Amino acid sequence: MKDVDRKEFYQKVYHLVGKVPAGYVLTYGTIAFLCERPQNSRMVGKAMTVVPNDVPAHRVVNHAGRTVPGWDEQRLLLEDEGVTFKENGHVDLKKHIWRQATI
DNA sequence: CAGTTGACTTGCA
């Protein structure tokens, strides 16, 4: 894959995450799919490690609704936006998954 | 340059 493609992929990821409204979340797989890289879900997480400060990376969770390991603040940020958490520490994806995402 | 790592997903149980 060309270097420019990776750059585009990252840019799309940031754009998508930036489009997610408060109170909703996206999964890495969804983002990867919308970025035309269904297999690169791990890269989404990698991209998040270098995400710009103005991108709400806390709205991104894994397919199980679990929050990012080592980032306890994420739960607080989501709760503040209206996202409901289960007692087991998982997000209620059924209610908060963002379906209208577009590139 | 080769091996390991990881903010993941899918498939099966």
Add this chain to the structure above:
DNA sequence: GTGCAAGCCAACT
């Protein structure tokens, strides 16, 4: 929904 194994790809060592 949860847990384990296998797969995938780029970044890191």
